[in-house]
Amino acid sequence: MSGLRHAAYSFPALVRHALTGHRRWPPALRLAEPKSAYDAVIIGGGGHGLATAYFLARRHGMRNIAVLDKGAIGHGNSGRNTQVVRSDYFHRSSSRFFERSLQLYEGLSRELNYNLMLSQRGKINLAHSPHDLEVLRRATNAIRMNGVDAELLSVADLGRLEPALNLRCRYPIEGGSVQWRGGIARHDAVVWAFARAASALGVDLVQDCEVTGFTLECGRVTGVETNRGRIATPRVCLAVAGHSSVLARRAGLALPLASMALQAMVTEPVKPLLHHVLISPAIHVYLSQSDRGEVVIGGGADVYNSYAQRGGLPILEANAQAAVELFPVLGRLRVMRQWAGIVDISPDTSPIMGLTPVAGLYISAGWGTGGYKAIPAGGETMAWTIAHDRAHELIVAFGLGRFASGALVDEGAASGVAH
Numbered sequence: 001m002s003g004l005r006h007a008a009y010s011f012p013a014l015v016r017h018a019l020t021g022h023r024r025w026p027p028a029l030r031l032a033e034p035k036s037a038y039d040a041v042i043i044g045g046g047g048h049g050l051a052t053a054y055f056l057a058r059r060h061g062m063r064n065i066a067v068l069d070k071g072a073i074g075h076g077n078s079g080r081n082t083q084v085v086r087s088d089y090f091h092r093s094s095s096r097f098f099e100r101s102l103q104l105y106e107g108l109s110r111e112l113n114y115n116l117m118l119s120q121r122g123k124i125n126l127a128h129s130p131h132d133l134e135v136l137r138r139a140t141n142a143i144r145m146n147g148v149d150a151e152l153l154s155v156a157d158l159g160r161l162e163p164a165l166n167l168r169c170r171y172p173i174e175g176g177s178v179q180w181r182g183g184i185a186r187h188d189a190v191v192w193a194f195a196r197a198a199s200a201l202g203v204d205l206v207q208d209c210e211v212t213g214f215t216l217e218c219g220r221v222t223g224v225e226t227n228r229g230r231i232a233t234p235r236v237c238l239a240v241a242g243h244s245s246v247l248a249r250r251a252g253l254a255l256p257l258a259s260m261a262l263q264a265m266v267t268e269p270v271k272p273l274l275h276h277v278l279i280s281p282a283i284h285v286y287l288s289q290s291d292r293g294e295v296v297i298g299g300g301a302d303v304y305n306s307y308a309q310r311g312g313l314p315i316l317e318a319n320a321q322a323a324v325e326l327f328p329v330l331g332r333l334r335v336m337r338q339w340a341g342i343v344d345i346s347p348d349t350s351p352i353m354g355l356t357p358v359a360g361l362y363i364s365a366g367w368g369t370g371g372y373k374a375i376p377a378g379g380e381t382m383a384w385t386i387a388h389d390r391a392h393e394l395i396v397a398f399g400l401g402r403f404a405s406g407a408l409v410d411e412g413a414a415s416g417v418a419h
């Protein structure tokens with residue numbers, strides 16, 4: 001049971017606060033000033049950094065921890081994504097890891113005492129040619145062999161499940177596959193829930209604290225340099241998403257990552273129209289409908305490297321065209337917002353997790369376009385790894401060493417489109 005279930009959040013207390021104008025409403029979390037030393041420092045207050053800190057404190061009893069963020073917690077990709085969660089991966093190592101993450105998501109609202117609005121509405125992949133269908137059949141078989149739920153859908157099934165879907169679009173739909181346990185979970189809630197729970201366990205959450213370098217002695221990390229002074233620590237975890245290679249270089253590490261903008265947009269809200277998460281690798285778009293009624297649309301990343309958090313106009317246009325191709329009814333809606341985040345993509349599109357050649361420096365990077373679904377298992381396994389100074393068995397395959405050995409975990413086709 002989370003330590004958050006205390007009197008301040010009880011029903012009588014809620015009523016009292018409502019009647020007294022919330023004057024003595026306790027802050028949900030404690031923002032801290034940085035101390036001069038910690039047992040562990042996590043760089044990056046996104047979902048991965050916060051979850052790692054939470055599990056370190058909760059499961060491994062390490063309480064003298066800081067999460068440092070150069071801005072505000074949750075303002076990176078963890079607060080900018082399209083919220084898709086799923087575990088239908090092809091390779092066994094990915095499947096085990098992402099399935100663990102989905103299982104954790106299934107119990108996370110209870111563990112963190114925070115409604116994450118997990119909606120397992122089903123995540124559907126569309127096939128637009130006989131070859132697409134063959135690929136889906138092979139993937140579905142592999143996923144089932146991995147012990148994860150997946151099944152094939154006929155055109156008639158799709159027509160029944162999504163009545164507004166244009167089955168006779170430019171590349172007519174030939175069938176599909178579904179993971180029923182896939183869906184979406186509210187991204188801000190995931191960040192705030194982990195932040196609140198970590199804070200309640202004594203973790204220092206430090207905003208506006210940019211890590212600018214590392215202090216190293218005899219190949220071991222001894223601290224970090226920040227815009228607010230030096231912090232001594234024997235353990236540092238890098239969880240800074242699109243800025244991983246920039247920061248790792250300051251510790252002498254070259255990471256095989258390309259950083260580029262990934263964008264998404266939402267339409268004005270409408271009544272329920274789209275009932276599942278829908279993905280079309282061929283037309284290159286994915287869509288879902290938020291609880292507020294907005295249609296959330298995403299597609300591929302920009303095709304050039306950049307740290308400008310905007311997203312290019314050609315991709316925006318392509319995403320909108322593709323969405324209307326699948327759901328012509330969307331052509332009558334206005335786009336309300338568009339935004340982007342910087343994602344770091346590895347050569348095999350799988351994450352890079354675990355130890356590094358610098359002793360005491362751990363890494364959680366390469367999450368690319370799909371690391372939101374991995375936040376619970378990413379935090380759980382990185383915490384174990386830091387506590388034991390050894391890679392957790394679920395992440396051994398994702399070590400940096402695979403780029404030297406050649407044992408890549410190629411999941412480029414896992415989604416077909418970024419998400």
Ligand SMILES: Cc1cc2nc3c(=O)[nH]c(=O)nc-3n(C[C@H](O)[C@H](O)[C@H](O)COP(=O)(O)OP(=O)(O)OC[C@H]3O[C@@H](n4cnc5c(N)ncnc54)[C@H](O)[C@@H]3O)c2cc1C
Nearest residue numbers: 044046048070076077078082084211241341370371372373
């Ligand atoms: C448009 C879009 C859609 C996406 N859709 C999905 C999806 O549907 N499903 C899915 O699974 N994934 C999705 N993703 C990917 C997912 O959002 C990311 O993989 C995930 O959020 C990464 O989490 P993180 O904690 O590693 O990084 P972040 O949440 O980005 O956190 C990193 C933090 O590090 C901080 N930081 C950076 N440099 C420094 C420094 N020098 N010092 C201190 N702090 C620093 C940043 O301020 C930031 O807060 C999407 C991404 C985008 C951009």
